[in-house]
Amino acid sequence: MRDLAAELAALRAQHLYRARRVVSSPQGPRLRVDGRELLAFCSNDYLGLAADPRVQAALVAGAARWGSGGGAAHLVCGHSAEHHALEEELAEFTGRPRALLFSTGYMANLGVITALAGRGDTVLQDRLNHASLLDGGLLSGARFARYAHADAGAAAARLATAGGERVLVTDGVFSMDGDLAPLPALAAACRAHGAWLVVDDAHGFGVLGREGRGSAEHFGLGVADVPVLIGTLGKAFGTSGAFVAGSEDLIEYLIQKARTYIFTTATPPAVAAATRAALAILRREDERRARLGALIAQFRAGCGQLGLTLMPSATPIQPVVVGSAERALAWSAALRERGLLVAAIRPPTVPAGSARLRVTLSAAHTEAEVARLLDALAAIAAAEVPA
Numbered sequence: 559m560r561d562l563a564a565e566l567a568a569l570r571a572q573h574l575y576r577a578r579r580v581v582s583s584p585q586g587p588r589l590r591v592d593g594r595e596l597l598a599f600c601s602n603d604y605l606g607l608a609a610d611p612r613v614q615a616a617l618v619a620g621a622a623r624w625g626s627g628g629g630a631a632h633l634v635c636g637h638s639a640e641h642h643a644l645e646e647e648l649a650e651f652t653g654r655p656r657a658l659l660f661s662t663g664y665m666a667n668l669g670v671i672t673a674l675a676g677r678g679d680t681v682l683q684d685r686l687n688h689a690s691l692l693d694g695g696l697l698s699g700a701r702f703a704r705y706a707h708a709d710a711g712a713a714a715a716r717l718a719t720a721g722g723e724r725v726l727v728t729d730g731v732f733s734m735d736g737d738l739a740p741l742p743a744l745a746a747a748c749r750a751h752g753a754w755l756v757v758d759d760a761h762g763f764g765v766l767g768r769e770g771r772g773s774a775e776h777f778g779l780g781v782a783d784v785p786v787l788i789g790t791l792g793k794a795f796g797t798s799g800a801f802v803a804g805s806e807d808l809i810e811y812l813i814q815k816a817r818t819y820i821f822t823t824a825t826p827p828a829v830a831a832a833t834r835a836a837l838a839i840l841r842r843e844d845e846r847r848a849r850l851g852a853l854i855a856q857f858r859a860g861c862g863q864l865g866l867t868l869m870p871s872a873t874p875i876q877p878v879v880v881g882s883a884e885r886a887l888a889w890s891a892a893l894r895e896r897g898l899l900v901a902a903i904r905p906p907t908v909p910a911g912s913a914r915l916r917v918t919l920s921a922a923h924t925e926a927e928v929a930r931l932l933d934a935l936a937a938i939a940a941a942e943v944p945a
Contacts, residue, residue: 573883574904584609585796587922589899596899599917599931604765604874605846606922607796607836617797620831628824632659633813636824644830647837648801652771652789654781656809657801660818661825663760663790664690666800668697669816670786671727674754675700679722682713682753684739686732691758695727707732710743717751724751730759730773731766734908734916736871738762741773745783756786764794765874770840770847781805795840797833799825846921850874853919853928860932864939869914877903877914878935886913889938896934 569575583590585608589598607613620640630636641659648657660666671694675681679700683691686707695702701721705712717724726748728739741757748755759772767775774784781787786808791799802812812819840846857876861868867879880886883904890902893915903916919928 573887574906587920587924587927591899596894596897597927597930598899599919599923600899600901601918601920602761602793603796603920603922604761604794604850604918605796605840606920607794607839610796610836610839612839613796613832613835616835617828617832620828621826624827624831626826626828628826630824631820631822632824633820638824638827638830640827640830640834641824644834644837645801647834648789649803651837651841652774652787652803654787654803655806657803658809658812658819659825659830660800660802660816661822662798663758663788663792663800664693665818665822666788666790666802667691667758668694669812669818670756670788670802671695671725672698672817673812673815674698674756674786675723675725680720680724682716682720682724682726684708684713684728684732686735687727687729688733688758688760691727691729700725708737708740710740710747713744714747714750717747717753720751720753724748724753725756726753727756728758729761730757730763731761731873731875733761733875734877734903734914735869736761736873736875736877737869738766738773738776738873741777741779741784745779749783754786755784756788757784758788760788760790760793760800761873761875763789764840765847765850769844770794791833791836795833795836797836798829799833850919850921853921853923853925856925856928857917857919857932860928861935864932864936866935866939874919876917876919878917879912879914881911881913883913886915889915892938892941893931893934896937898931898934900931 579591581589581591585603628636645657667690675698677699681695681700681702683695683704685704762773764770766772785804787803789801791797869877880889886902893900900915904913
């Protein structure tokens with residue numbers, strides 16, 4: 559048997575041990591964590607909808623009408639009218655014929671990739687894709703390869719020699735760097751080689767584009783360019799679950815073949831009701847994205863003045879690269895001492911030597927709160943927190 563205690567001790571010694579925190583408040587810029595109030599810059603609640611009273615009210619009303627559980631899988635008796643209405647609204651919002659709900663983003667990614675590819679096929683992925691996408695490629699049983707990050711030329715060259723059904727998979731916005739995939743070039747490569755383009759837009763959906771439709775809208779791409787669009791609902795939407803949007807045939811095929819859809823209980827209909835409320839708010843209140851954009855600009859300008867190393871990101875994900883895992887932990891701890899909660903991201907999530915503070919901004923933050931974070935970073939940098 560493996561010596562689990564020794565492996566855990568080794569993780570601690572390498573500054574790679576992860577510990578959970580207990581949050582005793584609703585999600586928002588100010589969290590009560592382990593009994594202490596902290597100003598948080600580590601949530602994916604990009605539009606500040608996770609505790610919006612209107613979304614909460616829709617959840618409560620949905621529970622009163624539909625109950626607290628999904629009851630069964632969608633294909634048994636778990637597909638409620640609330641789920642169906644949300645799918646129709648998501649399809650319309652994304653400009654695609656149909657959408658299909660999944661219980662989580664991880665399940666959506668596994669389900670899509672393993673349904674579209676199998677033995678004898680090829681799954682090609684960006685080297686910095688999310689773990690769920692990589693796992694989907696490995697589980698598919700297809701030939702699995704990765705190309706250099708955001709290198710559309712390298713992706714095209716691999717597609718040219720790939721065999722079987724070809725599926726190219728990428729994040730729309732990369733979760734640890736905050737940069738965007740070169741979707742127009744990837745779409746062109748997929749068209750040229752008859753490959754599927756699968757885009758997981760977990761961190762772009764609701765945030766990017768003129769109307770918040772995500773990375774595809776940001777680049778002016780439609781369903782012919784991005785035939786498989788995946789979005790999560792637990793980030794900018796502030797609720798839970800995920801969806802896949804695409805053609806009529808794609809969605810019907812996934813209903814028949816995606817194991818993570820077929821063999822799991824549907825999310826509670828009340829969550830779908832809350833998500834419909836969040837979608838309505840997102841479509842109506844463009845000022846949320848405008849405010850978020852202003853805060854991103856403020857933070858990047860401030861970090862530039864401090865000489866801090868940022869990734870090339872125009873999204874709410876603003877990683878401050880500090881180097882070693884030990885140093886990232888030290889900076890995170892120093893911020894916490896100042897009442898700020900910022901996650902330290904370490905290997906294997908990111909490459910060795912690129913540990914970082916993953917700062918994430920929300921439309922619910924204020925300019926004064928961002929200024930407070932910048933002041934704290936300036937003080938820590940000036941004090942030269944030891945590695």
